[in-house]
Amino acid sequence: MSAFGEDAADATAVVAKAAIEMAEPDHDCPRCPRLVAFRSANRTEHPDWFNAPVATFGAGDAWLLIVGLAPGLRGANRTGRPFTGDFAGNLLYETLLACGLASGTYAQRADDGLRLIGCAITNAVRCVPPQNKPLPAEIANCRVFLQATIDALPNLRAIIALGRLAHESVVRAFGQKLAALPFAHGREHALASLGRNLTLFDSYHCSRYNTNTAVLTPPMFRDVFDRALKLIAVPAE
Numbered sequence: 001m002s003a004f005g006e007d008a009a010d011a012t013a014v015v016a017k018a019a020i021e022m023a024e025p026d027h028d029c030p031r032c033p034r035l036v037a038f039r040s041a042n043r044t045e046h047p048d049w050f051n052a053p054v055a056t057f058g059a060g061d062a063w064l065l066i067v068g069l070a071p072g073l074r075g076a077n078r079t080g081r082p083f084t085g086d087f088a089g090n091l092l093y094e095t096l097l098a099c100g101l102a103s104g105t106y107a108q109r110a111d112d113g114l115r116l117i118g119c120a121i122t123n124a125v126r127c128v129p130p131q132n133k134p135l136p137a138e139i140a141n142c143r144v145f146l147q148a149t150i151d152a153l154p155n156l157r158a159i160i161a162l163g164r165l166a167h168e169s170v171v172r173a174f175g176q177k178l179a180a181l182p183f184a185h186g187r188e189h190a191l192a193s194l195g196r197n198l199t200l201f202d203s204y205h206c207s208r209y210n211t212n213t214a215v216l217t218p219p220m221f222r223d224v225f226d227r228a229l230k231l232i233a234v235p236a237e
C-alpha cells in the first residue's frame with residue numbers, strides 16, 4: 001500500500017512522496033523477532049488482513065505529524081492504514097475533519113477516500129504488538145523509521161504525540177532527555193536538533209479506554225489540535 005491516499009500534484013509533492021515512502025520498513029521487516037512471530041501467526045489466522053508494518057498515512061508536505069503507539073490488531077493491522085478500523089480512529093478522524101485537517105468521510109476502511117490536509121499519521125511502532133504492548137526494545141528498533149519519517153517531512157513544524165510512549169520515542173528521536181521533557185496531556189515542548197525546530201504537543205491517547213473513562217474528552221483532544229493550528233498560523237522564523 002502506498003503511504004499516500006492521493007496522487008502527487010506537482011514535482012515537489014512527487015519528491016516528498018518518494019522521500020516519505022523510502023522511510024517505510026519492508027513488508028517483512030525482521031528487526032523485532034517477537035513481532036515477526038506475531039505477524040506470522042496473524043497471517044496464518046487472518047490471511048485477508050493487512051498483517052504487515054503499517055505505513056505513514058498523509059501528505060509529503062505535512063506541517064503536522066501525529067504519532068500513535070502501534071497498530072491495533074483489528075484496526076490498522078487489519079486495514080493497513082493508521083488508526084483505521086477500530087475505536088481509536090473515531091475520535092482522531094472526527095477531530096481532523098472538524099479542524100480542516102482532513103476531507104471526505106471516515107468509513108473505517110483504508111479505501112474510504114479520506115484525505116489528510118497538511119498532516120500525516122504514523123506510529124512509533126509499525127507492527128502490531130501482542131496485547132497492544134510493545135517492548136522497549138521494539139520501540140527502540142522501530143525508531144529508525146520514525147526518525148526517517150520526520151526527516152522526510154521538510155515542512156514539519158509540529159508533532160502531536162498520542163500517549164506517553166509515543167512522546168518518549170519522539171523525544172529520543174530528537175536526541176533529547178526524557179527528564180527534561182516529561183509527558184503531560186496538553187503540554188508543549190520545544191524540539192531542536194540537526195537544524196530542525198519543532199513543537200511537540202502531548203495528548204492522552206484517543207483509545208477506547210481513555211475516551212470511555214473521560215480521561216480524554218473530545219474538547220480536550222480538540223484543544224491540542226487547535227493549539228497546533230495556532231502555531232502554524234504564525235510564519236516560521
Ligand code: SF4
Pocket residue numbers: 025029030031032035036053125126127138141142145
Ligand atoms: S516494529 Fe518496526 S522495527 Fe520492528 S519489525 Fe516491525 S517495522 Fe520492523
